[in-house]
Amino acid sequence: MTISVAVSGASGYAGGEVLRLLAGHPNVEIGAITAHSNAGSRLGELQPHLHALADRVLVDTTVENLTGHDVVFLALPHGASAEIAAQLPDDTLVIDAGADHRLTDPAAWEKFYGSPHAGSWPYGLPELPGHRELLRGAKRIAVPGCYPTSSLLALTPGFAAGLLEPDDVVIVAASGTSGAGKAAKPHLLGSEVMGGMSPYGVGGGHRHTPEIEQGLSAAAGEQVSISFTPTLAPMARGILTTATAKVRPGVDAAALRNAWERAYGEESFVRVLPEGQWPATKMVVGSNYAALQLAFDPHAGRVIVSAVIDNLTKGTAGGAIQSMNIALGLPEGAGLTQQGVAP
Numbered sequence: 001m002t003i004s005v006a007v008s009g010a011s012g013y014a015g016g017e018v019l020r021l022l023a024g025h026p027n028v029e030i031g032a033i034t035a036h037s038n039a040g041s042r043l044g045e046l047q048p049h050l051h052a053l054a055d056r057v058l059v060d061t062t063v064e065n066l067t068g069h070d071v072v073f074l075a076l077p078h079g080a081s082a083e084i085a086a087q088l089p090d091d092t093l094v095i096d097a098g099a100d101h102r103l104t105d106p107a108a109w110e111k112f113y114g115s116p117h118a119g120s121w122p123y124g125l126p127e128l129p130g131h132r133e134l135l136r137g138a139k140r141i142a143v144p145g146c147y148p149t150s151s152l153l154a155l156t157p158g159f160a161a162g163l164l165e166p167d168d169v170v171i172v173a174a175s176g177t178s179g180a181g182k183a184a185k186p187h188l189l190g191s192e193v194m195g196g197m198s199p200y201g202v203g204g205g206h207r208h209t210p211e212i213e214q215g216l217s218a219a220a221g222e223q224v225s226i227s228f229t230p231t232l233a234p235m236a237r238g239i240l241t242t243a244t245a246k247v248r249p250g251v252d253a254a255a256l257r258n259a260w261e262r263a264y265g266e267e268s269f270v271r272v273l274p275e276g277q278w279p280a281t282k283m284v285v286g287s288n289y290a291a292l293q294l295a296f297d298p299h300a301g302r303v304i305v306s307a308v309i310d311n312l313t314k315g316t317a318g319g320a321i322q323s324m325n326i327a328l329g330l331p332e333g334a335g336l337t338q339q340g341v342a343p
């Protein structure tokens with residue numbers, strides 16, 4: 001089975017990672033690759049690591065150029081994908097790496113994104129309870145944000161098993177700079193980022209807060225509220241998320257470990273590390289893997305979970321392709337790797 005795939009935003013980080021993985025996918029033929037200000041350029045000028053595609057030319061991101069493919073990936077800035085997606089044929093599988101179709105609550109969307117809500121699509125995080133069933137045969141998929149991917153993978157097993165209090169959850173995550181996209185921004189200059197770390201979006205203002213709460217609340221079956229603080233780390237790729245939550249009375253270390261190991265025991269792309277080994281972002285660079293570890297702190301009555309992903313792979317393009325594979329009935333791991341790049 002060969003499927004034709006168009007990739008928009010192909011000059012950016014997310015689109016580039018989608019192309020890197022699709023180039024190794026056994027069932028994919030890469031069709032149109034599109035951009036905005038860089039339309040007309042050779043891909044090799046903008047994504048010099050994509051050797052096999054170097055001579056392909058980027059075309060404009062238009063409905064006409066994207067139509068006629070089995071699958072269309074949208075890797076565009078927030079707000080740019082909804083209008084295009086609405087004009088693509090219903091039988092095309094459209095996979096949106098942006099946020100436009102992630103939130104189910106219009107009020108939360110309007111509060112955090114300040115524009116009208118475009119609606120919600122099946123959420124492309126297959127390891128969440130019931131999500132594979134939602135993705136099978138889907139024609140529209142919303143790819144999770146990178147912080148929500150790591151945060152939801154970190155805490156969902158505890159909420160799904162009813163072990164955690166819903167109103168005392170603290171998540172602090174560090175991301176590499178590629179999470180902010182390729183467009184030049186003063187706070188991402190090497191001289192600002194190298195050799196130090198800093199928080200941003202502090203005080204509940206980051207737009208991933210409602211997305212994480214949405215996923216955890218669905219797992220818990222009740223409203224979960226979180227405090228989320230992202231930080232910028234001096235590395236190109238990777239997210240280290242450390243999430244802590246108060247455990248319910250009587251919950252002990254064995255019950256916690258059992259819940260996480262049961263949740264991920266059969267998963268190909270999520271691993272609870274052997275007890276005592278803690279995740280590091282270097283374990284997952286370039287891989288579609290999430291590695292995590294947990295500990296019970298009896299003094300604080302809290303579980304502490306650390307999770308690492310590559311923000312561009314499991315956190316965007318890898319998760320998107322994993323979801324595509326499920327939607328199309330292909331082997332879930334096609335085109336994806338569990339192995340990282342080290343040292």
Ligand SMILES: NC(=O)C1=CN([C@@H]2O[C@H](COP(=O)(O)OP(=O)(O)OC[C@H]3O[C@@H](n4cnc5c(N)ncnc54)[C@H](OP(=O)(O)O)[C@@H]3O)[C@@H](O)[C@H]2O)C=CC1
Nearest residue numbers: 009011012013014035036037038075076098179181182183
């Ligand atoms: N980076 C990450 O880790 C993650 C990113 N995402 C999401 O993926 C999407 C793309 O992000 P990322 O690749 O990082 O961003 P980049 O800034 O690296 O790339 C943006 C892409 O969108 C194109 N573009 C810019 N403006 C427009 C427009 N008005 N209409 C159409 N195309 C436009 C750019 O084209 P050109 O260069 O030609 O101007 C470029 O190809 C975003 O929605 C982001 O939230 C999701 C999860 C993680």
Ligand SMILES: CC(=O)N[C@@H](CCC(=O)OP(=O)(O)O)C(=O)O
Nearest residue numbers: 099145146147175176177179180
């Ligand atoms: C380091 C950094 O700036 N990260 C981005 C998140 C990137 C991402 O995954 O999120 P979206 O797909 O929702 O944009 C941020 O905090 O805005």
